[in-house]
Amino acid sequence: MLRDGNIGAAKLALKKNGLALLTTPIPPRSLTFFNVRSASRCGVAGIVFPADEEKVIANKKGGAIALPFGVFAWWYEDDTDLVVPFLGDTSKAHKAGQFTDFFLTGSNGIFTGFTTDYVSQAWDLEEDIVKSLVGSQPGSGIVKLDASFQMLEPKEH
Numbered sequence: 001m002l003r004d005g006n007i008g009a010a011k012l013a014l015k016k017n018g019l020a021l022l023t024t025p026i027p028p029r030s031l032t033f034f035n036v037r038s039a040s041r042c043g044v045a046g047i048v049f050p051a052d053e054e055k056v057i058a059n060k061k062g063g064a065i066a067l068p069f070g071v072f073a074w075w076y077e078d079d080t081d082l083v084v085p086f087l088g089d090t091s092k093a094h095k096a097g098q099f100t101d102f103f104l105t106g107s108n109g110i111f112t113g114f115t116t117d118y119v120s121q122a123w124d125l126e127e128d129i130v131k132s133l134v135g136s137q138p139g140s141g142i143v144k145l146d147a148s149f150q151m152l153e154p155k156e157h
Contacts, residue, residue, distance in 0.1 A: 003097025008090040010099050014043070014077035017145045021109075022048065023101045024072045043077035044154060056152045059084075076151050107140040 002009055012020055042059045049055070050070045057065070059075075059082060067073060075084060086099070094100050103109045111119055116130045123130070145151075 006091035008088050008099045010086045012084040014082045018077045019145050020075040020142050022072050022074045023103045042082045046074045048072040056154045058154045
């Protein structure tokens with residue numbers, strides 16, 4: 001039924017210290033619903049807008065957020081389990097009813113398909129910076145961070 005209505009559905013499940021790497025779906029998800037199993041606050045999410053603005057928000061039990069076109073997002077769980085179901089329009093997707101994720105980082109990120117020399121020239125970056133971008137994140141999709149890692153926190157305003 002979802003496919004016939006051009007609606008995609010997916011679920012992200014994170015355990016303690018789990019980080020879902022920066023990604024954007026193609027086409028973009030139009031609405032995200034949070035479903036936190038326990039606690040009133042459950043980790044954080046980062047939304048990166050096209051104009052280089054990043055907002056870090058607290059994931060709260062029962063929370064929902066609309067993700068506009070062209071944003072990238074990451075998700076982090078610091079204390080308990082976090083389940084995030086996604087629903088969105090897939091009328092312009094590769095396959096009706098399915099999301100296609102586009103990763104910037106990790107072993108399946110966009111930089112891994114090109115030589116460091118090419119990325120260095122295309123993005124006007126020093127080659128050692130490109131090597132760090134390509135090689136410093138060998139994980140794919142979801143990675144587990146060390147418990148001592150300090151994640152960004154939302155601002156009160």
